[in-house]
Amino acid sequence: MINYKALINGEFIDNGNWLEIYDPYNNEVAGKVTALKPEDIEKAFMFARNAQENWENVDLITRIKLMNDFKNLIEKNKNEIAKIMTSEISKNLKESLTEVERTIELIEYTLEEAKRMEPLALTGEGIGAKNKIGIFSRVAKGVVLAISPFNYPFNLALAKIIPALVMGNTVVFKPATAGSLVGAYIGKLSIEAKFPKGIFNVVTGRGREIGDIITSNKEIDMISFTGSVPIGKNIKEKASTKDLVLELGGKDPALVLDDSKLENWSKQIVDGAFGYSGQRCTAIKRVITTNKIADKLVPMLKSQIESLTVGSPYENKAITPVIDQKSADFIKGLIDDSVSKKAKVLCGNKFENNLVYPTLIDNVTLDMRVAWEEPFGPVLPIIRIDDLNEMIKIANDSEFGLQASVFCSDISNAINVAKKIKAGTVNINGKSQRGPDCFPFLGIKDSGQGVQGVRESLLSMTRYSGIVINY
Structure with a gap:
């Protein structure tokens, strides 16, 4: 000591x-x-x-x-x-x-x-x-x-x-x-x-x-x-x-607009969502995409999330305990609320004191707390919306406006969507993140x-x- x-x-x-x-x-x-x-x-x-x-x-x-x-x-x-x-x-x-x-x-x-x-x-x-x-x-x-x-x-x-x-x-x-x-x-x-x-x-x-x-x-x-x-x-x-x-804080969304490069994009999403057990203001905290794309993307995310190592930071595990028991209890409350409202937990939702296993939640709806509140932990909700304007509206309706990601092979379309998202920074075809440190870093709203x-x-x-x- x-x-x-x-x-x-x-x-x-x-x-x-x-x-x-x-x-x-x-x-x-x-x-x-x-x-x-x-x-x-x-x-x-x-x-x-x-x-x-x-x-x-x-x-x-x-x-x-x-x-x-x-x-x-x-x-x-x-x-x-x-x-x-x-x-x-x-x-x-x-x-x-x-x-x-x-x-x-x-x-x-x-x-x-x-x-x-x-x-x-x-x-x-x-x-x-x-x-x-x-x-x-x-x-x-x-x-x-x-x-x-x-x-x-x-x-x-x-x-x-x-x-x-x-x-x-x-x-x-x-x-x-x-x-x-x-x-x-x-x-x-x-x-x-x-x-x-x-x-x-x-x-x-x-x-x-x-x-x-x-x-x-x-x-x-x-x-x-x-x-x-x-x-x-x-x-x-x-x-x-x-x-x-x-x-x-942040409630950084990832909007996936097509399925052309899902294998690469899914890796970006998992890395962005679960780095340091999701305890990052710039972590991807919700994925918003269409039913058609989600049907292909979600199994990829599930497979990668299940492969994440869990346990001791001294053994360089990918997912380590969140900072304290109070934080773990808050995360559990968000998951429990989503389950009670018919969301589907595809992996995770396992707790060992303040060690929270990486959790993927599908079919998250807008009446669920996890759609809006920042878990600051290893939880990734999937929100299925087939209308692009509605996807953008959900991204913008948050009290937060730190970062967002847009995944789309059509760069013109990606830029047009990025311009409509109310956030300090929008990343195109990459995870939300603070760096590089020489870039301006800012948030709007809360x-x-x-x-x-x-x-x-x-x-x-x-x-x-x-x-x-x-x-």
Whole structure:
């Protein structure tokens, strides 16, 4: 068992209070992190504010070098980070290591892109204002609160932290409870990389006890949050700043419009639906297609789903336990509701505590909860609709609007349908997914606000500052 302390102003905090983090696979304590008190939170923001001006005055190349030193430490410790991740969120070892390696690439790209955040130089000649030159530079917003989710505790943490720091902001970082061991380890690496005091602070503890205290601090200039819709809405209501980037839930549909490449498309759908046991906001969470196509597609999906390995993340099984028992119970409730309304469970619907076997549900109708609610688990409903306009309507009637997929060999038709779907991104002939990380990533409706992605995060964590020269 490992114990990691919170980090405030370059010092590890041991206040005598600890929060136990449980391994979802065996329900044993994987480790402990400091459970901070409200006064500790206040200090973290105070030190972040005090350090911000000096940090912004450090030249960009020096900031980049420091972030690169930090990245090199990640590379050196990537296997240990992956093992910690597996122990606290039950992502299998192979996928955990992939997440760390993906994050290294993300940091490299971010540091290169930061060099290209060049000032905008303008003249007033175009509207008759002579003898004026305006220089508009991107400058730091100030203190950034970064809040990461459990499902990608390393990648989605550093996708916020690195853009903020390299552009001259200071950061207060709150990892999800499950994910706090990885989050605190990031703090440990920041000390080894010799980050200046106060520029990066890690606050850990029970979200229900300190969540509102963290988000309402008056020193916050911006909040970047990834997590659930209820918490995201609470942040919008109670946050001390309205400068927010929120990445929330999804009910991402896959519309299959013809049967020309079903073998390839079925693999995309299964991979998109069941990666990390479906615990992804961009997971395919419902398939909408015609009866004729479904009759061919569903047996392919069933065969592939039944071949997925189930069990221990330490043995690199494809389907591992969902994050906790509460999540498993919620998933079971969705399946039970569909069964009670005459849906057909073709495989799965088997539970061993919080290990949920991959489940395929056919003949799902619109009065069933699973047609609309996000399971955040290994469940794939099939909705049979023969009218294309009705398929599009069902895709759009969701409260979510994160991503969607359209599978169709006629690219012209696929693009026309994609344009009608109300989502942040529509993938044609491919699964819904966050990456590549250099692409803009966004959701509409209850799926979030603001835009992420490498360049978009650098922009969102800075503002224009203009100087006009009169000559």
